[in-house]
Amino acid sequence: MQWKSEWRPLFWMVAVFLGCFFLPVETARVQGAILESLHLVKWYAREHVLLCLVPAFFIAGAVAVFVSQAAVMKYLGPNAKKVLAYGVASVSGTILAVCSCTILPLFAGIYRMGAGLGPACAFLYSGPAINILAIVLTARILGPEMGIARALGAVVFAVVIGLLMHFFFRYEEAEKAAAAPMMAADDNSRPLWQTALYFAAMVGILVFANWGKTDQPTGLWHAIYVSKWWVTSTFAVALALMLATWFRLGVARILLASLPALLMAVVQPQHPELAFTFGVVGLSVLSNLKTTRDGEMGQWFEESWDFAKKILPLLLIGVLIAGVLLGRPGHEGLIPSAWVASLVGGNSLFANLFASVFGAFMYFATLTEVPILQGLMGAGMGKGPALALLLAGPALSLPNMLVIRSVMGTKKTAVFVLLVVVMATISGLIYGTFF
Numbered sequence: 140m141q142w143k144s145e146w147r148p149l150f151w152m153v154a155v156f157l158g159c160f161f162l163p164v165e166t167a168r169v170q171g172a173i174l175e176s177l178h179l180v181k182w183y184a185r186e187h188v189l190l191c192l193v194p195a196f197f198i199a200g201a202v203a204v205f206v207s208q209a210a211v212m213k214y215l216g217p218n219a220k221k222v223l224a225y226g227v228a229s230v231s232g233t234i235l236a237v238c239s240c241t242i243l244p245l246f247a248g249i250y251r252m253g254a255g256l257g258p259a260c261a262f263l264y265s266g267p268a269i270n271i272l273a274i275v276l277t278a279r280i281l282g283p284e285m286g287i288a289r290a291l292g293a294v295v296f297a298v299v300i301g302l303l304m305h306f307f308f309r310y311e312e313a314e315k316a317a318a319a320p321m322m323a324a325d326d327n328s329r330p331l332w333q334t335a336l337y338f339a340a341m342v343g344i345l346v347f348a349n350w351g352k353t354d355q356p357t358g359l360w361h362a363i364y365v366s367k368w369w370v371t372s373t374f375a376v377a378l379a380l381m382l383a384t385w386f387r388l389g390v391a392r393i394l395l396a397s398l399p400a401l402l403m404a405v406v407q408p409q410h411p412e413l414a415f416t417f418g419v420v421g422l423s424v425l426s427n428l429k430t431t432r433d434g435e436m437g438q439w440f441e442e443s444w445d446f447a448k449k450i451l452p453l454l455l456i457g458v459l460i461a462g463v464l465l466g467r468p469g470h471e472g473l474i475p476s477a478w479v480a481s482l483v484g485g486n487s488l489f490a491n492l493f494a495s496v497f498g499a500f501m502y503f504a505t506l507t508e509v510p511i512l513q514g515l516m517g518a519g520m521g522k523g524p525a526l527a528l529l530l531a532g533p534a535l536s537l538p539n540m541l542v543i544r545s546v547m548g549t550k551k552t553a554v555f556v557l558l559v560v561v562m563a564t565i566s567g568l569i570y571g572t573f574f
Contacts, residue, residue: 168471173463176472197422200439200441203248215254216254231262239539256305268297280509344374347371380393402417457539458502461501486521488564494520499535499556527564527566
């Protein structure tokens with residue numbers, strides 16, 4: 140036996156054994172942290188998997204099937220016009236309004252289809268960072284200057300991070316660019332306007348199904364929230380009509396598949412997520428009929444399922460780990476929240492750096508970062524570190540990092556995370572100096 144090659148597994152076996160042997164499960168904080176991780180993953184499963192991730196998986200699968208590789212390369216590939224590619228990618232979040240985990244299937248889809256590393260990373264950052272609802276809420280609760288700084292910082296971050304990622308890995312990107320001209324031209328027979336409306340319907344379902352409740356009982360945002368399921372249903376009906384006609388599934392099949400969802404909407408109107416679930420099941424069944432399994436619909440489901448089985452387990456594992464370390468908002472994990480509040484006061488380099496790192500690893504659901512920051516600022520958090528957390532937190536999380544690593548590798552993920560943390564820290568320092 141070659142003992143030299145066995146030292147590493149022996150080390151990890153001993154380390155894991157000692158960790159289990161001395162695990163302080165009898166202490167209240169460890170017990171509470173474990174309970175918090177279970178609470179967090181339960182909340183995540185209820186609030187994000189069905190309404191956020193499932194539509195995102197279907198959209199990502201649709202990108203792989205219905206958007207040609209030539210089209211992706213033309214607009215987002217290494218040889219695409221930089222102004223167009225980075226311009227579109229850097230403002231995508233204003234339309235999508237998704238969190239750091241929901242953006243992952245969409246990022247994986249366009250990256251796998253051949254999008255350049257720079258535009259793909261700009262899209263990855265901007266998706267959750269430039270959420271228009273979160274920016275409005277930030278301006279209303281934390282002040283207009285904080286909202287403006289967050290919006291401008293997020294757009295600039297997306298472009299700069301994308302350009303830097305392209306620069307650091309320019310040789311790999313050059314190889315991709317050299318291969319791009321050999322790709323076949325777009326031979327998709329479906330008109331572009333049909334594809335655009337098809338994706339618009341799915342994005343509409345994703346956005347409005349997850350429209351958050353506002354703190355004001357009046358106004359446009361509240362009016363949309365009150366009627367969000369009617370709007371979501373309208374987009375779902377539009378998608379059904381497209382599948383029945385453009386995709387030749389037939390009206391009878393669509394009505395039969397949607398009947399359980401319609402019944403649940405009538406019987407259980409106070410639980411619209413049940414109708415949503417039956418709608419997803421119906422679409423999945425339609426995609427796996429004998430007559431559709433080998434066509435576009437079958438490919439769509441296969442691609443969506445491939446994204447789901449690769450991404451969802453990593454996300455749930457990451458949420459469990461984040462729950463153990465940091466707990467839920469307003470609850471304690473292994474790391475006491477008082478430590479965090481005491482470390483982010485003032486506008487020092489350390490305070491901004493700590494806020495950026497803390498925000499990068501903690502999981503923030505859409506819009507939750509604002510009330511959390513409000514509490515931290517009430518406990519003494521400086522305005523500079525607050526902006527640093529706003530720029531790093533919504534775009535990154537521990538679950539998010541695990542999935543990004545599976546898509547583009549350890550080195551690129553480490554550089555991407557480092558760029559976000561460094562730029563958030565610098566932005567916090569500058570903002571804290573002037574405000």
